[in-house]
Amino acid sequence: MSSFKPLVFSGVQPTGNLHLGNYLGAIRKFVALQESHDCIYCVVDLHSITAQLVHDDLPGQTRAITAAFLASGIDPKKHIVFNQSRVSQHAELAWIFNCVARIGWMNRMTQFKDKAGKDRENASLGLLAYPSLMAADILVYRATHVPVGDDQKQHLELTRDIAAKFNNDFSQKIGELGLGVEMQAGDETVNGYFPLTEPLIDGPATRVMSLRDGTKKMSKSDPSDLSRINLTDDADAISKKIKKAKTDPEPLPSELGGLKDRPEAENLVGIYAALSETSREQVIAEFGGRQFSVFKPALAELAVEKLAPVAAEMRRISADRAYVDAVLRDGGERASAIAERTMKDVRDIIGLLDD
Template sequence: DKAGKNSENVSVGLFSYPTLMAADILIYLATHVPVGDDQKQHLELTRDIAQKFNNDFETDLFPIPEPLIFGEATRVMSLRDGSKKMSKSDPSDYSRIMLTDTADNIIQKIKKAKTDPQPLPEKTKDLNSRPEAENLISIFASLNDDSIEAVISEYAGKEFSQFKKDLADLAVSKLEPITSEMNKLMSDISYIDSVLNDGKINAINVAEPVLAKTKEIIGFLS
């Protein structure tokens, strides 16, 4: 199902990813993990693995991590199809907003985002059958640190043309500083390398004792 139309070209990575994600979480003894709504099932697998290991080996080594899911846009959907998750693998560049996009790119993508012919809804329940409207309103609410109800209250009955303009302006104001900082960092490769190296050392210092303890519990010889 995840592979969609590319089922014949699926790599082993699609199957191993949830297990690798679980390993990345458990190796640092994480207790809480910020995830999007679509990642919750992977965290459930992580919890199952931790619980089984603890039970099988009569230990409490691994905490049972809890998901942290917050904000209105817990699952951001494609700008071209409100029923599909926004993804960098989508063939259409207009289906997504990238952190490397210029202000003009963002404005054009939101302007061309798929909507239905009706005005914006007046009640939250009206979004149930309008996935594209729900997606854009959720994105607006999240960027503006607001509730979906508040956004609907402000734009109820208005046309999408005005809403898209306001959403584009909001998105640019929030994302442009991030893009600017990314471009600044990308111009200093030596600094990036030093940060990555420091992170690697810190990660190893945390992970190695946990891995050693895991092997000891299982009975592996060092």
């Protein structure tokens, strides 16, 4: 009995400008994980059409996300960077998972409820089935780990549910074909074809909130550009946005517990901690008791120091469209080879003839 080779998969949607939340919550973690894992990073362009079918420039947005990956330090030679639609096995496995997942599971997804709003009957079927495609993205590579923010934990739990049901429903066939892999499921050791993928959640700013409202997540879709720091913002824009960020009139507390019920203060402390790669406690130890008139300039200086080089490198890479396209093409070919091996097994397990 073999074991799963550790493998990280994650993806980012090509919708709107990448912002600080994407960088701290995802892309910077992608870069760090390269040192310890084999990694596959994907621009999930199929996901981008679930809520909005028509985009002004989807190819341009896809290339921009790719440039952000590369500018941040992801190595496309040692690892794999590609766009999702280039590898048809994602959609093929997603259909099979649509038949594995239960409607009740999908109806419980809080992101669908949030995005569909009150007019749920008018939402696309793709939006409802989004988590099934996400499960296929991960499991078509039999990935063992996914770096996720707090808001994606529920989708990853669904991915595990889908994997477990597939493994259980086809346990006999998986055994007959010799495709089972031993894994731990809670206190029990089980055999199955797909891994029960684990989340990777760490760091002081796993969820970065809006600069205008500390109770809402930083978002590309927020109508106010002052609510977020875009990765393409120059130094002046970064400083301006932080200095205009909403705060309360009280100084920063001398203890971490003092941030309770102060969402804007907590958000800015978390951003400082993440950018400086320290803890919130260390930030409070340094700035506790000081006014925001002292803390904000320090945060602005730190943000410019960390983000301005990434923005400059993004602009340089984006100008070389041929290079970006070559990275996606090479990554797609390498990803497709892995995905097809999985799909060959899955077709055999289910009984779908493909030769």
